Amino acid sequence: MAGAFVKKLKRGLFMTHTEFLEKVGETFQRTGPVEPQHLDRLETALIAADAGVELSMSLVDGLRDEIRKGRLTTTEELRPAVRRRLLELLQAAENAEPIDLSNEKPRVTLLVGVNGTGKTTTAAKLAKRRMDNGATVLLAAADTFRAAAVEQLQVWARRVGVPLIHQHQGADPAAVVYDALASAKSKGFDEVLVDTAGRLHTHSNLMKELEKVRKVASREVAGAPHEVLLVLDATTGSNGIEQAQRFGATVGVSGVVLTKLDGTAKGGVILAIADTLGLPVRWVGVGEDADDLLPFDDEDLVDALLEVEA
Amino acid sequence: MLESLQERLARVTKTLRGEGHLTEFHIDAALREIRTALLGADVSVDVVARFIERVRRQALGEEVLSSVTPAQMVTRIVHEELRMLLGEKTVDLDFKGYPAVVMMVGLQGSGKTTNAAKMACWIKEKKGLFPLLVPADTSRPAAREQLLILGEQAGIPTIDSRDMDDPEEIARKALREASIKGYQVLIFDTAGRLHIDDELMGQLQRLKGILKPKHILFVADAMTGQDAVRSAKAFHEQLDITGVVLTKLDGDARGGAALSVSEVVGRPIVFAGIGERLGDLEQFHPDRMAGRILGMGDVLTLVEKAQNAVDESKAKRLEAKMRKNRFDLEDLRDQLSSLKKMGPLKQVMEMMPGMDKMMPTGGVNEAQERQLRRMEACIDSMTPRERRHPQILNGSRKKRVAKGSGTSVEEINRLLRQYGQMRKLMKRLGKADPRQLKRQLGIG
Ligand SMILES: Nc1nc2c(ncn2[C@@H]2O[C@H](COP(=O)(O)OP(=O)(O)OP(=O)(O)O)[C@@H](O)[C@H]2O)c(=O)[nH]1
Ligand SMILES: [Mg+2]
Numbered sequence: 083m084a085g086a087f088v089k090k091l092k093r094g095l096f097m098t099h100t101e102f103l104e105k106v107g108e109t110f111q112r113t114g115p116v117e118p119q120h121l122d123r124l125e126t127a128l129i130a131a132d133a134g135v136e137l138s139m140s141l142v143d144g145l146r147d148e149i150r151k152g153r154l155t156t157t158e159e160l161r162p163a164v165r166r167r168l169l170e171l172l173q174a175a176e177n178a179e180p181i182d183l184s185n186e187k188p189r190v191t192l193l194v195g196v197n198g199t200g201k202t203t204t205a206a207k208l209a210k211r212r213m214d215n216g217a218t219v220l221l222a223a224a225d226t227f228r229a230a231a232v233e234q235l236q237v238w239a240r241r242v243g244v245p246l247i248h249q250h251q252g253a254d255p256a257a258v259v260y261d262a263l264a265s266a267k268s269k270g271f272d273e274v275l276v277d278t279a280g281r282l283h284t285h286s287n288l289m290k291e292l293e294k295v296r297k298v299a300s301r302e303v304a305g306a307p308h309e310v311l312l313v314l315d316a317t318t319g320s321n322g323i324e325q326a327q328r329f330g331a332t333v334g335v336s337g338v339v340l341t342k343l344d345g346t347a348k349g350g351v352i353l354a355i356a357d358t359l360g361l362p363v364r365w366v367g368v369g370e371d372a373d374d375l376l377p378f379d380d381e382d383l384v385d386a387l388l389e390v391e392a
Numbered sequence: 393m394l395e396s397l398q399e400r401l402a403r404v405t406k407t408l409r410g411e412g413h414l415t416e417f418h419i420d421a422a423l424r425e426i427r428t429a430l431l432g433a434d435v436s437v438d439v440v441a442r443f444i445e446r447v448r449r450q451a452l453g454e455e456v457l458s459s460v461t462p463a464q465m466v467t468r469i470v471h472e473e474l475r476m477l478l479g480e481k482t483v484d485l486d487f488k489g490y491p492a493v494v495m496m497v498g499l500q501g502s503g504k505t506t507n508a509a510k511m512a513c514w515i516k517e518k519k520g521l522f523p524l525l526v527p528a529d530t531s532r533p534a535a536r537e538q539l540l541i542l543g544e545q546a547g548i549p550t551i552d553s554r555d556m557d558d559p560e561e562i563a564r565k566a567l568r569e570a571s572i573k574g575y576q577v578l579i580f581d582t583a584g585r586l587h588i589d590d591e592l593m594g595q596l597q598r599l600k601g602i603l604k605p606k607h608i609l610f611v612a613d614a615m616t617g618q619d620a621v622r623s624a625k626a627f628h629e630q631l632d633i634t635g636v637v638l639t640k641l642d643g644d645a646r647g648g649a650a651l652s653v654s655e656v657v658g659r660p661i662v663f664a665g666i667g668e669r670l671g672d673l674e675q676f677h678p679d680r681m682a683g684r685i686l687g688m689g690d691v692l693t694l695v696e697k698a699q700n701a702v703d704e705s706k707a708k709r710l711e712a713k714m715r716k717n718r719f720d721l722e723d724l725r726d727q728l729s730s731l732k733k734m735g736p737l738k739q740v741m742e743m744m745p746g747m748d749k750m751m752p753t754g755g756v757n758e759a760q761e762r763q764l765r766r767m768e769a770c771i772d773s774m775t776p777r778e779r780r781h782p783q784i785l786n787g788s789r790k791k792r793v794a795k796g797s798g799t800s801v802e803e804i805n806r807l808l809r810q811y812g813q814m815r816k817l818m819k820r821l822g823k824a825d826p827r828q829l830k831r832q833l834g835i836g
Contacts, residue, residue, distance in 0.1 A: 198501025319617025
């Protein structure tokens with residue numbers, strides 16, 4: 083599994099060699115004392131991976147500190163040091179937000195996020211995965227706003243062979259969720275996956291609507307929603323932090339799905355998200371087929387980020 | 393939150409106070425701040441590096457003006473460079489043709505379908521032309537249904553391509569349809585794809601060959617980070633795109649992607665998507681974008697406008713009066729009318745940092761504008777002597793002025809209070825260094 087992830091990423095990364103990354107590559111490969119320009123390049127490379135200005139600067143400041151204290155002296159030590167720090171960061175987020183393992187039935191998962199990130203596709207992929215693991219899954223079409231959103235999920239439901247609860251366009255999304263949960267309870271489904279409409283976190287009325295969906299879920303099923311996944315497009319820049327923050331404040335995001343990693347973006351913004359909000363990544367999307375969803379592997383992601391043709 | 397460029401530069405300026413010359417050292421300090429601001433707004437690192445280099449070269453060659461601080465000067469150069477990249481003014485696309493074909497291309501989820509429909513509405517309403525929508529995203533489930541629904545909502549004819557699964561075939565059918573029925577603009581929605589997907593990029597090239605589009609618009613998400621350059625570059629290299637549509641600008645992203653894409657593609661951003669509804673599309677305003685990226689509103693445009701509006705000789709007279717603390721209501725009226733010359737207050741406020749977000753559309757600004765007009769009316773109804781010596785305005789004079797200007801005594805009292813405060817402020821300013829005073833007045 084991890085191998086597939088790396089392969090997909092590498093294909094993308096093959097295209098991502100900007101002038102800067104090449105220079106970092108040189109830096110990592112060179113032997114000898116660390117010079118100021120090496121650290122500058124590293125900082126730029128982190129920024130180029132969307133890790134964000136603040137985090138990149140503070141990471142490199144941390145390295146400067148280690149150099150001053152004599153704990154880090156040569157360029158060969160640079161890469162492992164950065165790698166370690168990034169992994170620590172991701173692992174801290176994973177520990178901060180453990181997966182809800184309670185075995186309430188049905189287990190309810192909400193997929194939320196801004197427009198076009200891949201919520202619907204991820205809902206279908208996740209349904210397939212959970213079914214493959216032997217669970218009975220029900221999909222809920224709570225995007226009642228976007229034209230043909232229900233039809234889109236219908237096609238997917240048929241494709242992966244999962245039942246779907248839906249109403250007409252313009253219906254109250256909370257009502258759809260209510261229906262889905264009632265149906266899941268009476269028929270004994272293990273899982274309910276709720277696809278919601280894409281919305282920008284800056285629109286407060288739409289965020290309120292999401293809050294209502296969450297409330298209905300928690301009223302109908304104990305402990306629900308057990309997971310709230312923020313679906314984040316890997317091409318997103320620093321705005322991902324605002325997204326995570328605002329969706330988190332409204333519906334209590336428990337993890338991130340990082341999609342479109344089969345492109346050339348590396349999704350470095352999740353580092354900043356892990357750093358500032360302590361939110362872990364759960365899954366990564368690596369394509370448009372039902373099977374293109376993989377469990378997140380922090381080492382793979384960090385290696386991909388620091389990948390400079392080692 | 394990230395600091396705005398203004399705040400950053402203010403810090404640089406502080407360290408440079410008292411030095412009026414542009415040295416390499418000053419430029420470096422300012423450029424470092426600009427670099428951080430641009431990177432914080434998600435402008436690509438390569439684009440930032442080239443941008444900073446250009447600004448540095450310009451700044452070093454610049455003649456030194458003693459009345460301007462180094463930071464101000466660098467800011468001006470930055471702003472000009474930004475405008476060069478984003479475009480001087482709004483581009484008005486020409487949709488004439490037999491028919492004019494517009495191809496929408498871009499990554500998955502960037503907003504092609506929604507914006508195809510919005511653009512059709514825009515063309516019909518603003519240009520009075522008859523568009524035809526063509527759904528040719530055969531890969532995403534129900535994408536064609538989506539456009540059909542949107543077309544129906546908008547009252548725009550839309551080809552039903554649901555039983556066709558070859559986009560090239562759909563393209564030919566659309567061309568036939570357009571020529572038979574006389575549609576003037578054909579908007580062709582394509583499936584989202586990755587720029588590294590050779591097969592699908594090849595398909596776009598073939599579609600281009602069939603459709604011979606007048607415009608190929610690259611639809612880019614304003615929230616995109618560093619990857620924007622890679623995708624835009626690849627799409628451009630393979631398709632020679634003619635323009636960019638920047639979507640999801642109703643969010644709070646700083647939108648550095650706009651700069652990245654403009655730089656690597658060298659084609660204008662033509663439309664801005666500002667919401668999910670059919671009316672939520674507008675022509676792109678480079679000026680506003682420049683301010684948004686830098687987090688500084690459109691301060692410089694504002695300053696320029698102020699400079700043009702304040703008549704040079706009047707400004708000099710004003711300065712002299714302020715020095716002697718003889719600023720009277722006549723001068724206030726001049727100021728008010730030059731404020732008006734800068735444009736509707738609403739526009740002026742929109743150019744100021746943060747103000748655009750604080751203002752509900754309509755509402756407040758109009759009220760303030762009305763207030764300014766009323767203040768002017770009050771002064772107009774006074775006699776020249778009253779304007780020059782406001783202290784003679786007693787109760788009966790005030791009543792007369794109020795009646796003449798259609799305002800109230802209360803309003804006149806408020807005006808006089810504000811005038812009193814301004815005088816106090818100016819008295820303080822009068823004691824200040826003349827160079828600074830000029831700068832405050834926007835005549836430096
Ligand atoms: N290459 C790639 N494409 C993806 C991935 N995940 C989703 N997509 C594509 O992205 C596009 C948008 O996906 P959707 O699932 O419709 O996104 P959404 O978040 O539901 O969109 P809205 O409901 O409109 O907000 C579709 O064309 C998907 O096929 C991924 O991991 N890789
Ligand atoms: Mg969806």
